[in-house]
Amino acid sequence: MLSIDSDPIVAIATAPGRGGIGVVRISCGRGGEAAAEALMRALCGQTLPPRHASYVAFVDGGGAVLDRGIALYFPAPHSYTGEHVIELQGHGGPVVLQLVLQRCLEAGKAFALRLAEPGEFTRRAFLNDKLDLAQAEAVADLIEASTEAAARSAGRSLEGAFSQDIRALVDEVIALRMLVEATLDFPEEEIDFLEAADAHGKLAHIHERLDRVLIEARQGALLREGLSVVLAGQPNVGKSSLLNALAGAELAIVTPVAGTTRDKVAQTIQIEGIPLHIIDTAGLRETEDEVEKIGIARTWGEIEKADVILHLLDARAGVTAEDALIAARFPTGMPVVRVLNKTDLTDVGPEVSRLVAADGDSGICEIRLSAKKSEGIDLLRAELLRIAGWQAGTESVYLARERHLIALRAAREHLSLAAEHAELGNRSLDLFAEELRLAQEELNSITGEFTSDDLLGVIFSRFCIGK
Template identity: 60%
Template structure:
């Protein structure tokens, strides 16, 4: 995205493709006179006018509604004109091209991705966290995510951050006033209970950070890769979790040759499940390529679900697979096909023969005990879902009131580190009061980066360029 400009901008604001309604949005300073020339009639603010959309030669291109929103009381804070007509791509393109031609004299140009929302941010209609929530609301893949994105857009997250910032600012004011008048010899840390007040701010920040981590999980979910030998039931498990036949399932080993990706939701949390080719030695060229891609997918996984056949618990090939799994990634060991064992579907006190312990060399990454399931009957799948949520850090029943992004969590963690460092200085004496004040300043800046009070142009460009055009 280029540097901010005040050129009038225009874009189709509805999604590509056919639809009942299509919207063209124009934003810029002092658009009123141009908008009335375009529509060939006066436009009352925030009033829907039904009229024909005629081109500069008088030909009717479409008919629909024109709405004019004078700035600053508009989405962008500038004058905004919206033309709402029929949603066919061809007719929208004709209206758009005519508007561009008739707006050449005022410098009208096509908007870049996210430029309308960027202007809303720069004109103080939204803070940065709210602006990001606009994109999150559009991209929400579950009801829970949409509800939380709407809470962020309404300012719930920003209010929490602003409250923390205000408490830090009050403490900074007292510290810096003391630094300005050292002759008063005030024992600041004791007189103003600085350590206690700092502890209260840190505790409040910890609460916001916990909620932000929940919001991050709700927004981004988990990248889960199904790994294992051929014919252990990876594709059957994918179908069972998805609730539909996504992957082809046959008794023939090596049926899956390339990855199959499906997004599912567990309690509103998106899980990106990847079915991969069975891992084994093979002379088949196509299958070998699929296996190479499987290992590449495993290397990118956030969680590896190692599926094994419960009828063959001591297969040495599974031990070879375990040794090759990347370190530091949670691995769920899942024994499938327990329905074929002939004596139950895996009760809580039952163990798989020969596998009561953990695989050697993977104690740090294996996630608790093995799970016994049947992708065919559905036995054990609820326990598997619960284990995946636990790995994601999701607390059932504790839905985040707002969404968060990775940068929000990093900023909150940075602020907490600075507050902890400040607490260390407070434990000594007023001789380090200037260091105490500096850590408070850095914590305040980290929080302000969330809402955009202190944000680099590069970060703004990265954030808004990910938006869709027209928003």
């Protein structure tokens, strides 16, 4: 767990390795004006003007120049962490940055200056009310974004779009709670507060608004995490060819020899900005080859962890007895797309169809395509987007995490229970009020207004050092 004290902290804020510019960042802790002034004089030989870029020499204890660069001073509370912050921007060589860092620690010894832990700068920004928790998480998401769409969505979360929607929901829940509490406090009043204020309508509106937020959050989580897609099937049905067609590059070896792929080949691609982690696996069959057996065992391991299974078959043979046995082993409830490959060798062109199950429900999706000729690949891409729940043109999506989805689903469940109690009238008003309170707590946990220190430790420990 991260330290929560207010000692001055320092870290190299740029990525490891060589670069044109490297940054050493210092946050001087609460009431750290004296520390900031002493460090500026020790490191730069002068007091820096606030929010002004100064070209200075970074000096060691004896006055010798370690490097020259830009020094910036941000007095509290107008800084990233809300504390007095100094940034030294010099040359990006690892040796010179370490020399400057060691000089900072030496100069700040009297003030207990120490190395920052992962995420500690952003954690302090959260604790000092510069960012809420959802915004703080968006900092890490922006750094780690693997697609342009994910980066844009993380930027929206960092600007507070997600937090604003959550706070608007909380405000509506609080307003409804006040009505319910008023009815509980003054039961003898002739006026029915809940009916007069349309409490049922307000609750329905909150529920509807929460559902919209949840839809956007689901898509944001999808942009962040992506979808794990496993290519499975018998040997020589074209799994490697399909991987190459989806990726638009020759990533996997393709030969007519069955069993060419012995181990998984993974590649991340993008469809509409969504990362898809495509995994080509060894062909599933009975074999005496020990190496191939290991590959097949690993294939089933990947299938167990998948979000979607693409079950490849040869379009000329259709669903064989062996294919049926493979499909029977797929995990229950796992989305499966049956891909009939090599359709260019048949009389039927690329197409998509949905097989109706015996109970009348929509069954498995079946797509005919030719991976070798890249015919029908767009049909498969569209089906993967459908399974992911992606909706085109959602520019307002903000990046979300699994914990956000859990909290939103829990809040929705509490609102549903509140609606059930509301139908019972005065007999169940106390339970109505309690479910609203629990829904509010779940929503507050997203922005950090109701969050345990243990959760904070987990969240910020995953940040990079210097952020």
